[in-house]
Structure formats: C-alpha cells, structure tokens
Amino acid sequence: MYDFNVRVLLPYLPVFGKGALLTLEISALAILISFPCGLVGALMRISGSPLLRALGTGYVEVVRNIPLLVVLYVLFYALPVYGVPLNAFTAGVLGLSINSIAFTIEIFRGGFAAIPAGQHEAASALGLGPVQSLLLVIIPQVFRIVLPTLGNQVVSVVLGSAQASIIGVTELTYQTQSIGSATFRYFELFTMAALFYILCAQLIGAVWRLFTGRAAKAPLGI
Amino acid sequence: MIGSGHLASYLLLLLSGAAVTLKLSLGALALGSLGGVALGAMRSSRLALLRLPALLYIEGLRSIPFVILLFLIFYAMPLALDIDIPPYPAAISALSLHCSAYMAEVVRSGIESVPKGQWEAAASLGLGYVRIMRLVVLPQALRVMIPPTIGVYVSTIKESSLASIVGFVELLGQGMAIRESNAGRSTADVLVAVAFGYFAICFTLSRLGQHLERRTISTASVRR
Numbered sequence: 001m002y003d004f005n006v007r008v009l010l011p012y013l014p015v016f017g018k019g020a021l022l023t024l025e026i027s028a029l030a031i032l033i034s035f036p037c038g039l040v041g042a043l044m045r046i047s048g049s050p051l052l053r054a055l056g057t058g059y060v061e062v063v064r065n066i067p068l069l070v071v072l073y074v075l076f077y078a079l080p081v082y083g084v085p086l087n088a089f090t091a092g093v094l095g096l097s098i099n100s101i102a103f104t105i106e107i108f109r110g111g112f113a114a115i116p117a118g119q120h121e122a123a124s125a126l127g128l129g130p131v132q133s134l135l136l137v138i139i140p141q142v143f144r145i146v147l148p149t150l151g152n153q154v155v156s157v158v159l160g161s162a163q164a165s166i167i168g169v170t171e172l173t174y175q176t177q178s179i180g181s182a183t184f185r186y187f188e189l190f191t192m193a194a195l196f197y198i199l200c201a202q203l204i205g206a207v208w209r210l211f212t213g214r215a216a217k218a219p220l221g222i
Numbered sequence: 223m224i225g226s227g228h229l230a231s232y233l234l235l236l237l238s239g240a241a242v243t244l245k246l247s248l249g250a251l252a253l254g255s256l257g258g259v260a261l262g263a264m265r266s267s268r269l270a271l272l273r274l275p276a277l278l279y280i281e282g283l284r285s286i287p288f289v290i291l292l293f294l295i296f297y298a299m300p301l302a303l304d305i306d307i308p309p310y311p312a313a314i315s316a317l318s319l320h321c322s323a324y325m326a327e328v329v330r331s332g333i334e335s336v337p338k339g340q341w342e343a344a345a346s347l348g349l350g351y352v353r354i355m356r357l358v359v360l361p362q363a364l365r366v367m368i369p370p371t372i373g374v375y376v377s378t379i380k381e382s383s384l385a386s387i388v389g390f391v392e393l394l395g396q397g398m399a400i401r402e403s404n405a406g407r408s409t410a411d412v413l414v415a416v417a418f419g420y421f422a423i424c425f426t427l428s429r430l431g432q433h434l435e436r437r438t439i440s441t442a443s444v445r446r
Contacts (some may be wrong), residue, residue, distance in 0.1 A: 002302045028250065062411035065376065065424035066384035066417045070394060074417065077401070078410040155285070166387055173289055180297065187298040194286045201285035 006188050012179045019106075019175030019198060026089070026171060027158045030096035034157070035150065037097070043107060046112050056105060063102035068163050076167040092164035093194025095163075100157050107149045111142035121215045147215060151208035155201045162197070172196060238421045241395030246310075246392055247379045247423075250317035255371075258325020263355065265330045276326065277324065283323035288381045292316040296388045313385035321378045328370045330416065332363030341380065353415050365438050372431030376424045383420065393419050 005113055009016075012158040027218035044056035061072070072095040073085055086094065123133030180186045264276035285290070296312040320331035336359050343358040394438070397416035401409050 002304075061425065062421065065380075065421045065428070067380040067394070067420055069383050069386075070413065070417045070420060073394075073398075074410075074413050078413045079405075079407070081410045159285075159287040162289040164383070165289070173287065173293075177293070184301070186293070187302045189293045190290060190298045194290050197290060198282060198285040198286055202281075 002187065004188060005185065006192075008183055009179065009185055009188060009192075012183070015175050016172070016197040018190070019170060021095070022169070023158065023171040023173075024200075026093050026096065026164060027154075027161045029093045030100055030157050030161070031154055034100035034104050035098040037101045039108050041101060041105035042108030042112060045109050045182040046099060049193050053082070058103050060102045063098060064106075068099045068160055069166060071098055072167050075134060083141035087203075088164070088168040089171075090184060091167055093162070095167075096157060096164065097161055097212055100153065103153055103156070104150070108152060109143065112138070114145050115141055115222065142214060147212040148209075151212065153203060154203050154208065158200055158204065160198065199216065232408070233415070235400060236412075236419060237394065239391065239393040239416075240423070242391065242396075243379070243382055243393040243419075246314060246317070246385060247382045249314050250321055250382065251375055251378060253318035254321025254374075255411045257322030257326055261322060261326035261330050262329025262333065264400065265326055266333045280323045282302035283319060284327070286443070288316065288320050288384055289387075291320055292388060309385065309420055312388055312420055313382070313390045317378060317382055317385075321374060322348060324374045324377070325371070328367050328374060329363070329420065330440075331370070332367035333359060333371045335366045336362045337444055365435075368431060368435045372428055374426055375431075379424055379427070380420065 039057050041059065044052040047053060067081075072091060075091040075095050075098075076088065079086055079091075119137055119141065120133065124130075128136065161171060161179040162173040164171055165177065168174070172193055176189045180189045183189075252312050259275045261280060263282060264272040267273050267276075292312065295316050296307060314368070340358055340362065344358060349357065382392060383394040385392055385429040386398060389395075393401060394416055397412045400412050
C-alpha cells in the first residue's frame, strides 16, 4: 500500500506558493493582453474592409488549429534563430496571449453577431456616427452577451498556463516537477497541483458568475 | 537558417510522426467519445446516484490542466500502484479521460436541447429509457452536437502534442528529435513544418465538420 505522506513536503510549501503566484501572474497578463486584442480582432472580422477581415479570419484559423505547445516552442526556440531572443517568462506570456486572442476574437465575434440589425439602425437614426454607435450602443450590449463565455476563457488560460512550465517558466507545474525530482513524492505533489487548479477554476467560475450575473441583470442605459 | 534543402530529408520522419499523432488521437477520440456518451447520459439522468459522480468527474477533469493529468498518470500512478506505465498507454489514457469529460458536456447539452415533449411522446408509445435514448433523443441531439464535438476533437488532437513531453514520439516529438540531432540548426524550419502538420489535420477536421453539419441540417429539414 502506498504511504501517502504530505508532511515531507511542508518545507517546500513556500516554493509551491511562489509557483502558484507566478501561475496567476502569467495568466492575468495573458488575459489583460488578449481580451482587448480579441475585441480589436473581432472588429476587424466584422469590418467593411476585405483586407482586415481576411487578416482577422486568417489569424483565428491558423492559431486555433495549432497546439499551444508548438506556439510556445516557436517563440522560445525558433525566434532566437532570427535574432529575437525571448526569455521563458516573455515567451510564455506571449504564447498564452497569442493563443487566447484567437479564442477571444471568436467569442466577441459571436457577441457582435447576436446584436440585432435594428440596434445599428436605431443608433444611426439618433444621429450617432459609426464610432459613437459602436462605443455607446453596440459594444456595451456585446459585453453583456459575451461575459459568461469570457469567464470560461479566463479558466482556460489558467489551465493552459501549465504548459509554460515546459519552456521553463517557473510556475506551479514547473515547481511541482522540480520538488518531485528532489523528493520523489510525485503522487502527493501532482495531487496537490491538481487540487490547486481545480480550486482556481471553480473560484474563478463562481466569482465571475457572481460579478457578471449582476451585470447581466442591470438595466441597459438606453 | 531558412534554407530548407535538408528539410526534405526530414519530411519523411515528420510524416511518420504525423501518422503516429493521428493514431494516438483517433484511439483517444474513440475511447473518449464512448466515455463521453455514457457520462453525458449519466449527467442528465434523474437519479442523483448517477448524476453526481458524473458531475464530479466532468467538473474535476475540466478543471485540471491536461499536463497535470498526464503527469499524474505517467509519474504518480506508477509510484502509487507500483506498476510500470510506458509513455503510450499513459498518453492515450490521459487523452481519453480528458476527451471524455469535455464530450460528456457536449452530450449533456445535446440531450437537454431535445424538448421534453419528445421524451413524453416516446414514453407514451411504450418505449423504455434505452430505446427512447437510442431511437428518439440521440438522433435529434446529434445534430446540435456536431459543431461542439468537432471543437473537442480538434482540441484533443492539439493536446496530443503534449505526449511528446513524456517521451512519446509523435509529430512534435519527432520534430524536437530532429532539432536535437542537428544541434538546433533547423529549429525554425522543423517547428514551422510541425505547426503546418497540426494545422492540416485540424483544419481538415473542422471543414469536414462544417460539411457534415450543413448536410444533417438540410436532410433534417426535408424530413420535417
């Protein structure tokens, strides 16, 4: 019978905690980068310019069909060949962002598609220009539609961030492995890591629902 | 650097890697889909005894990174159970478990999309649960399930690239092996070729899904 022993891991708790903080940090950065870029990308995809549309669509199709790990390897191993050396942290955040932008573009695009044409017409009938109607009428409604899905995207960025360990970002999964190679307590360690991610995902989900549930119920300022 | 002369000689190796990726993914997709249908049916069951374990399984597996699941099976299970788990069984079981949890959600929402009246009508015709599921509910749910199923399949194929980090040589593993055998000189070429390989597989699958979706929708509307 396996002797489940967490006590030997106590001295390593600070390292584990540091890793957890870094996981949250790179995830937060990737989200802060990818959500605004995703909105811009979605605007490109619905714009009147065929060039912008093609760029947006091409980006989404290419990135969505390539594994995150391959993107991370390209940034970390291939870019230095062209004279762009990135450290693991930068490559990790960038890779997560590139990946997340593609999914966020699709989320926002779905939101724009759900706005009835009457809203655009009503906004222009009120004398609003294209930019004004977008900012004041359309985008606030889009946000309400996409908020729940954006919450799922936050969780999936946190889960994806575990792959940054493979290029050497010293986040939770990396620290779990390195403590494992020192103590050989892989079973306890990966169970702890799994519990951390489950807790994170469930907490983010619950907080997001609490926060967006209120936003969805609030009356629109129209 | 960009000179791809020597890449030609590696293309065969990469192609064989792509074949291994396809084999690994197809196995995991088949197992994961079977598990997903069973779990999805459990999840939408009225019996708490079936619903709750399925809920825990689905929520739990969907909340842990695939890397952690893979490491649990590859590094932790052999220690805990005192058995040897080679890379291939570890990769295919992690992928199948992962895929089954995501498929279960697809199946659940598919089942829930079928109006309750269909259940009641089928039950009033004297059909039992299994026959209602097989003859009435699943055929209708299937139509709704196609796009999200393709999404889960594409993401499972992409996750299969992580098998390379536990030493299973599939497409990405083959690419990294070539890179190492060259002291990193062909890194960019090889990685671009690997990326293209995944793109070709996943893009084809997405297009196939769109085609299938259009076809089922048109035949379904004719039948109505």
